Amino acid sequence: MKEWRFWFAEQRGTLLAIGIFVVMFTIYLTNHPAIANSGYNVATLSNIAQTAANKGVLLAFVAMAQSLVVITAGIDLSVGMTFTLTNCLASWIVVGSPLQTAGGVLGVLAVGALCGAINGAIVIFGRLQPIVTTIATGAIYFGIALALRPFPGGSVNGDLADLLTGKIFDVFPASLVVLAGVVVVVWIPFSRSVTGRGAYAVGSSDLAAYMSGVPVRRAKFVAYTLSGLLASIGGLFLTFFTYTGEAALASGNTYTLFSIAAVVLGGVSLFGGKGSAIGAIFGALAFRTIGDLLFVFNFDPLWQPLFQGVVLMIAVSLGAFGLFRVRNRLEWFG
Amino acid sequence: MTEAARPVREAASRMPAFLRRVDPAVATAFGCIILLLLVGSLYSRNFLSPEYLLQQLKVASFLGVIATGMMLVILLGQIDLSVPWVVTTGAMMASFASSFGPWGVILGIPFGILCGVLLGLLNGVGVAYLRIPSMIITLATNAVAQGIMVVYSGGFSPKDTASPPMRYLATGFIIPALPNAVIVWAIVGGIAVFLLTRTTFGRAVYGIGNRERAAYLSGINTRRIVMLTFAMSGGLAAVGGVLLAGYASKAAQSMGDAYLLPSIAAVVLGGTSILGGRGSYLGTVAGVILITLLQSILSVMQMPESGRQIVYGVVIVGMMLLYGRERLVR
Numbered sequence: 001m002k003e004w005r006f007w008f009a010e011q012r013g014t015l016l017a018i019g020i021f022v023v024m025f026t027i028y029l030t031n032h033p034a035i036a037n038s039g040y041n042v043a044t045l046s047n048i049a050q051t052a053a054n055k056g057v058l059l060a061f062v063a064m065a066q067s068l069v070v071i072t073a074g075i076d077l078s079v080g081m082t083f084t085l086t087n088c089l090a091s092w093i094v095v096g097s098p099l100q101t102a103g104g105v106l107g108v109l110a111v112g113a114l115c116g117a118i119n120g121a122i123v124i125f126g127r128l129q130p131i132v133t134t135i136a137t138g139a140i141y142f143g144i145a146l147a148l149r150p151f152p153g154g155s156v157n158g159d160l161a162d163l164l165t166g167k168i169f170d171v172f173p174a175s176l177v178v179l180a181g182v183v184v185v186v187w188i189p190f191s192r193s194v195t196g197r198g199a200y201a202v203g204s205s206d207l208a209a210y211m212s213g214v215p216v217r218r219a220k221f222v223a224y225t226l227s228g229l230l231a232s233i234g235g236l237f238l239t240f241f242t243y244t245g246e247a248a249l250a251s252g253n254t255y256t257l258f259s260i261a262a263v264v265l266g267g268v269s270l271f272g273g274k275g276s277a278i279g280a281i282f283g284a285l286a287f288r289t290i291g292d293l294l295f296v297f298n299f300d301p302l303w304q305p306l307f308q309g310v311v312l313m314i315a316v317s318l319g320a321f322g323l324f325r326v327r328n329r330l331e332w333f334g
Numbered sequence: 335m336t337e338a339a340r341p342v343r344e345a346a347s348r349m350p351a352f353l354r355r356v357d358p359a360v361a362t363a364f365g366c367i368i369l370l371l372l373v374g375s376l377y378s379r380n381f382l383s384p385e386y387l388l389q390q391l392k393v394a395s396f397l398g399v400i401a402t403g404m405m406l407v408i409l410l411g412q413i414d415l416s417v418p419w420v421v422t423t424g425a426m427m428a429s430f431a432s433s434f435g436p437w438g439v440i441l442g443i444p445f446g447i448l449c450g451v452l453l454g455l456l457n458g459v460g461v462a463y464l465r466i467p468s469m470i471i472t473l474a475t476n477a478v479a480q481g482i483m484v485v486y487s488g489g490f491s492p493k494d495t496a497s498p499p500m501r502y503l504a505t506g507f508i509i510p511a512l513p514n515a516v517i518v519w520a521i522v523g524g525i526a527v528f529l530l531t532r533t534t535f536g537r538a539v540y541g542i543g544n545r546e547r548a549a550y551l552s553g554i555n556t557r558r559i560v561m562l563t564f565a566m567s568g569g570l571a572a573v574g575g576v577l578l579a580g581y582a583s584k585a586a587q588s589m590g591d592a593y594l595l596p597s598i599a600a601v602v603l604g605g606t607s608i609l610g611g612r613g614s615y616l617g618t619v620a621g622v623i624l625i626t627l628l629q630s631i632l633s634v635m636q637m638p639e640s641g642r643q644i645v646y647g648v649v650i651v652g653m654m655l656l657y658g659r660e661r662l663v664r
Binding site: 075122126127128129131132133135136137138139140141142143144145146147150247249250253257260261264270271302303304305306307308309310312313316317320323329330332333 | 413415460464465466467469470471473474475476477478479480481482484485488546547550551556588591595598599602608609638639640641642643644645646647648650651654655659660
């Protein structure tokens with residue numbers, strides 16, 4: 001009877017993220033110059049959707065990766081570097097015959113998962129703080145990326161790239177289909193498994209989870225490993241879009257920082273145990289749309305970073321309204 | 335656990351008093367510095383020369399000033415991710431003010447620092463009064479500062495150059511052979527040590543880092559302390575920016591990017607707990623020198639950038655595994 005209430009309480013952050021995205025994207029769409037020129041028809045809409053999707057999925061994958069770790073009350077500052085590393089690797093090995101390409105893709109995914117697993121192992125068995133660990137491993141991954149590609153270059157299997165960044169049946173952006181596929185294959189089984197629930201439990205309270213017999217270490221380890229895997233899918237897609245590999249420090253750092261912003265916009269609590277990767281995806285898409293809003297309103301692109309910053313600032317300050325509900329001042333301190 | 339710890343404690347009790355008080359983390363960090371110097375001297379005979387060491391100290395002082403602010407914030411159990419663009423804002427605004435005649439030159443440095451303090455205050459209000467996680471609000475402040483600076487500079491490095499006082503502050507010698515930047519770091523460090531060990535403010539910072547709730551119940555105005563600390567961190571980042579601009583004789587777009595992670599790493603390598611409430615300034619000094627020397631040695635060895643990054647990461651993980659591990663709870 002009251003089941004839906006619990007469901008609603010659990011999914012509130014995710015639903016809010018979807019809401020923000022829908023509002024932002026509607027504003028974006030209704031002011032888009034292509035719509036103004038040719039009205040609403042399938043071809044125009046699918047073109048706009050393809051452009052927006054191809055911009056958005058990169059951050060969506062990285063934000064998904066970040067959300068898995070954040071759910072366990074950790075943080076992954078190396079996620080952008082895993083993304084960069086797998087981009088550089090993909091520009092070497094995702095080439096040649098279909099068989100070679102498939103092997104290359106698997107290799108890239110394996111390296112991504114390995115990066116995540118190393119983070120997880122250091123955090124769990126080394127008992128270091130995630131933030132310190134991932135700063136250090138991020139430097140290592142970036143170093144390897146730089147060794148692979150001291151200068152931007154390389155190539156990628158063009159057929160595969162065009163297939164995955166194009167449109168299916170000339171209507172639907174393929175990158176969104178892949179994103180949905182990854183959600184179905186990775187996120188849903190994970191979040192419904194004992195391990196996935198364990199990750200939430202660890203995020204809420206490490207000690208209580210341990211006392212209740214939750215497989216704490218396994219949950220954390222799987223969350224970190226999957227996080228690396230998701231970041232590497234993002235890296236693959238970056239290669240498909242750009243056809244090159246580039247080890248750029250600024251771009252890696254930007255993706256790390258944006259992924260945290262997207263995760264927060266997506267209703268995932270930084271204190272752990274709350275939110276979902278789906279929320280993070282919509283947070284990422286909303287964040288990208290905010291950046292593009294200026295473009296449709298014909299502002300000077302110089303103002304884009306400031307606009308993005310101010311919107312981010314307002315978005316995170318909205319959380320402060322929860323303070324009005326506090327009855328006891330001690331609740332301020334969590 | 336206690337059984338295993340007993341022999342260690344007995345051994346400790348036989349040590350002289352001044353050794354017993356030494357934090358093992360700080361001792362390890364200084365040990366590593368000596369090790370680095372020895373390794374470096376094998377590669378180049380100039381490595382132990384006073385000129386070279388002073389040069390290193392000068393380079394370290396930029397990181398040192400920034401890491402001081404970072405340490406204060408980390409002691410609270412928070413983090414300041416707005417360092418990159420607060421550094422740049424401080425540098426750009428100080429250079430900008432200097433283009434307005436002699437008064438601008440005089441007021442340029444205070445103006446740059448004031449901008450940093452204001453950005454820090456924004457962080458502080460968000461963390462202390464709005465209870466936004468510091469990782470988020472400082473990120474947002476960083477984005478806002480970047481936005482303002484991009485609009486100001488038009489996306490390019492600004493034309494204004496550092497004023498003579500800024501250059502003097504970074505590269506001049508008020509005392510022969512001792513670079514001014516080092517003196518600035520010494521003054522900043524001295525004030526930080528005084529604040530942390532001799533004032534109620536310092537006690538409150540450590541108290542909040544250990545448990546904010548308890549600090550609040552003992553009558554500390556925790557919110558004001560948190561806000562002030564973030565403002566100080568912003569101000570110190572801006573001082574770092576002013577010094578850097580003086581050193582390079584102009585401000586540049588991404589000059590602060592290279593200082594965020596090293597400053598956190600320096601603080602943490604110096605034995606300050608990232609969870610807050612524990613750590614000494616001496617450790618931060620050790621961490622800053624350690625990181626600067628490491629970077630310098632790797633470039634003396636002519637290692638490519640990729641190798642440098644890898645060694646850098648491995649050293650941080652390795653040293654933290656040596657002494658930065660959390661206690662096993664269960």
